[in-house]
Amino acid sequence: MTARNIARFWEWGRKIICVGRNYAEHAKELRNAVPSEPVLFLKPPSAYVKEGSPILVPRYCSSLHHEVELGVVIGKAGTAIPQSSAMEHIAGYALCLDMTARDIQDECKSKGLPWTLAKAFDTSCPVSEFIPKERLPDPANVTLWLKVNDVERQNGSTSQMIFSIPYLISYISEVISLEEGDLILTGTPKGVSAVQEHDELQAGIDGIVTMTFQIDKTW
Numbered sequence: 282m283t284a285r286n287i288a289r290f291w292e293w294g295r296k297i298i299c300v301g302r303n304y305a306e307h308a309k310e311l312r313n314a315v316p317s318e319p320v321l322f323l324k325p326p327s328a329y330v331k332e333g334s335p336i337l338v339p340r341y342c343s344s345l346h347h348e349v350e351l352g353v354v355i356g357k358a359g360t361a362i363p364q365s366s367a368m369e370h371i372a373g374y375a376l377c378l379d380m381t382a383r384d385i386q387d388e389c390k391s392k393g394l395p396w397t398l399a400k401a402f403d404t405s406c407p408v409s410e411f412i413p414k415e416r417l418p419d420p421a422n423v424t425l426w427l428k429v430n431d432v433e434r435q436n437g438s439t440s441q442m443i444f445s446i447p448y449l450i451s452y453i454s455e456v457i458s459l460e461e462g463d464l465i466l467t468g469t470p471k472g473v474s475a476v477q478e479h480d481e482l483q484a485g486i487d488g489i490v491t492m493t494f495q496i497d498k499t500w
């Protein structure tokens with residue numbers, strides 16, 4: 282059997298664990314309380330989309346939002362990983378979008394229902410190429426940006442995260458064992474906004490990676 286290539290982690294069928302409200306300014310722009318513990322939700326592996334394929338607006342959604350986020354790719358499995366050794370479990374990173382059907386999420390929130398329809402649909406997790414961890418020596422201090430049709434919407438530093446990457450790995454792995462090829466989305470900085478069919482989304486980490494996606498309809 283040939284060894285699987287971690288640089289193609291999105292093909293492994295592993296889980297995607299997302300952290301919400303990890304930047305105070307973003308929690309505030311959506312009128313949410315700043316959390317005292319991480320807010321977690323999941324996306325299935327069918328949510329992955331790579332450059333060259335479009336991001337699809339679900340038929341039931343009339344307000345699709347972008348959320349640019351740093352993704353952490355797990356390279357070594359673990360359960361209840363201590364913060365002190367958490368970084369050893371990272372293979373690398375990817376720039377990610379947590380595409381969100383905001384109107385549906387608002388409805389789910391008001392009814393106290395889970396966010397699956399708002400967050401877990403096909404193409405809800407666009408990802409960049411894999412970034413080996415050596416190329417991002419200080420993941421707690423990188424700037425993420427996102428433009429819609431060349432207009433900047435999001436620009437924030439991972440230094441603004443409420444819960445650090447080691448804390449998140451430790452917290453998540455107490456509840457959900459982490460496996461090689463899993464992806465953790467670490468939350469979005471402020472500036473989320475709605476996108477339409479034919480819009481072009483460009484996102485990047487300066488000097489490290491950029492990626493471009495088009496928005497399309499499913500119907």
Ligand SMILES: O=C([O-])CC(=O)C(=O)O
Pocket residue numbers: 299300301302303304307311348379381386467468469
């Ligand atoms: O839907 C939300 O705003 C929660 C979330 O994913 C984030 O903060 O990144």
Ligand SMILES: [Mg+2]
Pocket residue numbers: 299300301348350379468469
């Ligand atoms: Mg998010």
